[in-house]
Amino acid sequence: MQILKLLAMISFFSALLCGYTTTVNNNINIEISPALKVKQGETVIISIESDIPLKNPVYFFKGKKYKIYKKDKNSYKALLGISAIEKAGVHYLLIRDNASKLEKQFNLTVAKSNFPIQNIRISGKKSSLTVDNKELGLIANAKKAISKKAYWNDIPFDSPTKGCLVSKYGLLRYHNGKPTGNYHKGIDIKAPSGQIVNTMAKGTVVLAEKFRLHGNTVVIDHGQGLVSLYIHMKKIHVKQGDVVTANQKIGEVGTTGFSTGPHLHFGLYINGTPINPIQYWLKEILPCK
Ligand SMILES: [Zn+2]
Numbered sequence: 559m560q561i562l563k564l565l566a567m568i569s570f571f572s573a574l575l576c577g578y579t580t581t582v583n584n585n586i587n588i589e590i591s592p593a594l595k596v597k598q599g600e601t602v603i604i605s606i607e608s609d610i611p612l613k614n615p616v617y618f619f620k621g622k623k624y625k626i627y628k629k630d631k632n633s634y635k636a637l638l639g640i641s642a643i644e645k646a647g648v649h650y651l652l653i654r655d656n657a658s659k660l661e662k663q664f665n666l667t668v669a670k671s672n673f674p675i676q677n678i679r680i681s682g683k684k685s686s687l688t689v690d691n692k693e694l695g696l697i698a699n700a701k702k703a704i705s706k707k708a709y710w711n712d713i714p715f716d717s718p719t720k721g722c723l724v725s726k727y728g729l730l731r732y733h734n735g736k737p738t739g740n741y742h743k744g745i746d747i748k749a750p751s752g753q754i755v756n757t758m759a760k761g762t763v764v765l766a767e768k769f770r771l772h773g774n775t776v777v778i779d780h781g782q783g784l785v786s787l788y789i790h791m792k793k794i795h796v797k798q799g800d801v802v803t804a805n806q807k808i809g810e811v812g813t814t815g816f817s818t819g820p821h822l823h824f825g826l827y828i829n830g831t832p833i834n835p836i837q838y839w840l841k842e843i844l845p846c847k
Contacts, residue, residue: 577603582662585609588653594664598646598671599728599834602638604653606660613657619666620649624829627708627782637783639828642728642741646670673728673741680733693769700765701787702830703779710759710780714841715804718756718788719811719822721749722846727834743832744787744825748846751792751820753811756804758786758826758840763800763808773815776808786835787825790817 577591591603604617604626615626615634626636638651646668654661725746731738757778764785765777774791792812796802813820826835836843 578664580662582660586612586660588662590651590664590666595667595669596640597669598640598644598673599642599837600640601828601833601838602640602651602666604636604638604651606634606653608632608634608660610659612655612659615653615655615660618650618652618654624783625704626653627706635782637828639831639833640668641831641833642671642673642730642743643739644668671728673730674726675730675732677732677735690770693771696765696767697769697772697775697777697787698830700777700779701785701827703762703764703777703785704783704829705762705779705781708781708784709761710784710804714839715758716756717747717840717843718758718786718824719747719749719753721747721753721811721822721843723836723843724748724821724846726845727832727836744823745835745843747811747822747824747843749811749820749822751810751812754807755788755791755809755811755822757802757806757808758824759804761786761802763796763798763802766794766796766798766800768794769815771816773817774809774812775815778802778808783829785827785830787823787827789823789825790815790821792820 577589578594579589581587586608589605596602611632616623617626619638626634629635648665648667651664651666727745729742731740759780761778761780764779768774772789774794776788776794778786790812791809793810796808811820811822826833826839
């Protein structure tokens, strides 16, 4: 009886640690981590271990198809980013391959994160902050960069710069009490002007440019859909096309563009979806006092 109890406890804790696992056709193990229930802004990791080779495995989420990458012989991995404004409720996650060896649907529940709301009162007059479509287009394109190889493995990564957390991911922006659909897509790290900004992990610089609103901006493609963004920097020390290593100096903290004081806005994207960099990806950053 005691042994059974112990075994039940072990399986309970391993389930907590390893996420949800299931076996398909007796020879394909799928793990959905951290669980089949996640919160807005979180990262879902799909891992597959198979006895047989799979052909171009993919997953479908909200009508879009994403590649599942080969990690090793018969082992595969993919990331799924849940945005801060993803609809709470059950979403279908379908995993399958091209050789009809695998087809499995999961019910992925997204729970509300209850991000704080920032309401801005706007009068009839036009704000001085006008959208720059060219700038937005270039950044949006860079965020979607997907190279096949993953340049990262050991997580969590070091924070890109030393400092405290002055603004969290997910802050919902309202105008006159109404949601704008806009939210804080990264974190703001308060730090002195001129302090070194490092890359989070190895990757390729896909954008390094001075912009009017975002200021000095660097976007790095870390492979397999993971992209990091660094904005409002004082200086940029890399150029487009550079291959950078983890913790390499890429710029300096600043307040260029539409910014009210020296800080680094750091964003992390999975297949173009902004996710919470604090959860899962970065070592702890303490909030500013
Ligand atoms: Zn920010």
